Each structure stands twice: as structure tokens, then as C-alpha cells.
Amino acid sequence: MASRALWKGQLRLSLVSIPVEIHSARNSGSRVSFRQIHRDSGKPVRYQKTVQGIGPVESDDIMKGYETDSGDYILLEPDEIDAIKLDTRKTLELVQFVETSEIAPIWFDRPYYVVPADDLAEDAYRVVRDALRQSKKAGLGQLTMRGKEYLCAIRPCGDGLLMETLHYETDIRDADPLFSSIADDATDQELLEVATQLIDRKTAPFDASAFEDHYAGALRDLIDRKMKSKKTPRAKNSGDERSSEGENVVDLMDALKKSLKQSGGKSGKSGAGTRRRKAS
Structure with missing residues (x-):
């Protein structure tokens, strides 16, 4: 399966x-993964977003809330969050360089590959890499990805x-x-010597394929x-998971009916058309 880019932008070094x-x-994909299955029916367990006393809610009706010390929530609209403009959303500028060994392992989070976006970018990319x-240095910078x-x-x-990421x-x-x-x-010197000998004896170049x-x-x-x-319990796949497109149609129809009801049945055709364009 082809890799999908998680972020596209500019890697900047000075000008x-x-x-x-x-x-x-x-x-x-190399990990073994499981689905949660209901024992009696053999069907996959799904998760719904619900509100106590109300029941299931639609994604469009959900806002982000920041809980204050008093227990209240400061509500934020998605558009308000998206309006925060940061240069790091499209630019990763290398603002400092450090010896690679200076960054202790505890600071490392997740690894990512950085590749040139096209053939024209390869020359400058190779210059930065080389x-x-x-210099045996690492460049430090910041970028915004996945809302962080x-x-x-x-x-x-x-x-x-x-x-x-650090x-x-x-x-x-x-x-x-x-x-x-x-x-x-103070460590017992004899014990220290034995432990050091054991470490020396088992020292070898790192090779992840050995594990x-x-x-x-x-x-x-x-x-x-x-x-x-043949004795293994089995649950048949009823195909419900593949019918999500049909469920979306049902959800859309329900949303249209709710919109029609809220508008008092007026201008039904234009209202439905507007809602359908938003849903798609």
C-alpha cells in the first residue's frame, strides 16, 4: 500500500x-489487531457518541469544551480553532542546531520520514541532508500537524x-x-567489574532485525x-460493516426530515438541496 503524506509544506533553512x-x-499494519465482538449475536461492537439524558448525538452538534477549575466548560466552535493561524502549519523552519547526542532518549516521541515533494526539490534537499x-548535527524546529x-x-x-517529534x-x-x-x-567494585565484563561481552552493533x-x-x-x-467458535460477517454508504443515506434522510420539520415545511425543495450539498 502506498504511503500517504501526513503533512505537506516547506522545510526552511534561512532563506x-x-x-x-x-x-x-x-x-x-504489522501488528495483530482485533475487533470487539458481541458474544451472543456475533456482531461487531460499535461506539456511539451519546449525551446523558439525551442519547445519541450528531457530529455537527458537538463542540470542543475546555474544562475550567470551577468545573464549567468554555465552548469553542471548530471555526474559531481553525482561525488560529500559525506559520508552522505550512512551514517547518530549522531555527537551531544541536549535537545529535545532546538530545536524551526521553525527549523522543515518534519518527517520520521527510521526503522531497518533487524532482526540483531534490537538489536543495540533498544539500541540507549532507x-x-x-556536521553531525540535528536541526530543531516546529510544525503544526493534526491540530497540534x-x-x-x-x-x-x-x-x-x-x-x-519531541x-x-x-x-x-x-x-x-x-x-x-x-x-x-558506593557500588561494590568487584560486582561492578563483573557487570562491566558482562556488558562488554554482549556488546555488538545495533541491528533491529535481530529482535x-x-x-x-x-x-x-x-x-x-x-x-x-473445527471446534473454534465463529461469527459470520453479515456485511453490516460494508453497508455504511447505505447508512449514510438513512442518516442524510433523517437530517433532511429534521430540517424540514424545523423550517415548518416551507421551501422544502430548496432546503433539502442545501442540506444535501453540505452533507456531501
């Missing part, structure tokens, strides 16, 4: 702007660039309260055995 795309570096590689502004580190990765300082808990109870006594997810493998083996057994 140089390079059109780039950002793709997730994580292969989520400059970072030669991220702190990012850019560094060379093979023939391309790797972007890793936690902000306020995201990381202070470790002192957890570590303060550990006695700071495998044993739990995921055991799950796949279990599923294979269950598939081959």
Missing part, C-alpha cells in the same frame, strides 16, 4: 525553502531525512521524586491453530 512531504515511519550529516504544534528534530537517515519540557515528569529514595552508596515481537508471533500462531480447528 532556502524546500517543498517536502512527511510520512509516518511506523508500520502499523550538511547535517557532515510539535517540536521536531531533523537528522540524516540513510539517503533521506528523519524527523522525530516532547516539550512540560510533557516530561520530574524524575527526582521517584529516584530520590535510591541510596547513593522479533514474540507476543505478536504467538498470537498469530494461536489464530492459525484456531482457524484450522
Whole structure:
């Protein structure tokens, strides 16, 4: 399956702007995933957005609310949030450079691949990649993606660039309260030497292919055995999940009827046409 860009914009270094795309570096499809199934009916469990005392509600009627210290909610319309204009929505500017080793592992969040958006961008892209590689530095900047502004580190990765989102300082808990109870006594020298020898003996270049997810493998083996057994309980797929398009038509019809009722039945044709265009 072709990778889909999560962000498109400009990677900027001073006055140089390079059109780039950002793709997730994580292969989520490699994980074993399950659906929740109702035991008695064998049908998938679905989740509805509901309000206590009202029941299911439509997505158009849902606002974002910020809970205050008093327990009240400050309500925000989606348009008000979208109106917040940040340069980082379309531009990732490298504003500082640091030694790669300076960024402790605790700050790293998720990895992404940064690729040139077209052939014309490749020359400038290679210059930035090679400059970072030669200087052994990582570039720091910020970008807005999926409704959040991220702190990012850019560094060379093979023939391309790797972007890793970083936690902000306020995201990381202070470790002192957890570590303060550990006695700071001197380590037994003989024990230290033995432990160091064990570490030296097991030291080797990092190779991720040398490790495998044993739990995921055991799950796949279990599923294979269950598939081959005639005694395994099974739930038939009734095709309900594939009929979402038909359900959307039903939802649209319900919305149209509600709109007609609210308008008192006047100008029904024009009102329905307007609602249909919004729904699509």
C-alpha cells in the first residue's frame, strides 16, 4: 500500500525553502489487531457518541469544551480553532542546531520520514541532508500537524531525512521524586567489574532485525491453530460493516426530515438541496 503524506509544506533553512512531504515511519499494519465482538449475536461492537439524558448525538452538534477549575466548560466552535493561524502549519523552519547526542532518549516521541515533494526539490534537499550529516548535527524546529504544534528534530537517515517529534519540557515528569529514595552508596567494585565484563561481552552493533515481537508471533500462531480447528467458535460477517454508504443515506434522510420539520415545511425543495450539498 502506498504511503500517504501526513503533512505537506516547506522545510526552511534561512532563506532556502524546500517543498517536502512527511510520512509516518511506523508500520502499523504489522501488528495483530482485533475487533470487539458481541458474544451472543456475533456482531461487531460499535461506539456511539451519546449525551446523558439525551442519547445519541450528531457530529455537527458537538463542540470542543475546555474544562475550567470551577468545573464549567468554555465552548469553542471548530471555526474559531481553525482561525488560529500559525506559520508552522505550512512551514517547518530549522531555527537551531544541536549535537545529535545532546538530545536524551526521553525527549523522543515518534519518527517520520521527510521526503522531497518533487524532482526540483531534490537538489536543495540533498544539500541540507549532507550538511547535517557532515556536521553531525540535528536541526530543531516546529510544525503544526493534526491540530497540534510539535517540536521536531531533523537528522540524516540513510539517503533521506528523519524527523522525530519531541516532547516539550512540560510533557516530561520530574524524575527526582521517584529516584530520590535510591541510596547513593558506593557500588561494590568487584560486582561492578563483573557487570562491566558482562556488558562488554554482549556488546555488538545495533541491528533491529535481530529482535522479533514474540507476543505478536504467538498470537498469530494461536489464530492459525484456531482457524484450522473445527471446534473454534465463529461469527459470520453479515456485511453490516460494508453497508455504511447505505447508512449514510438513512442518516442524510433523517437530517433532511429534521430540517424540514424545523423550517415548518416551507421551501422544502430548496432546503433539502442545501442540506444535501453540505452533507456531501
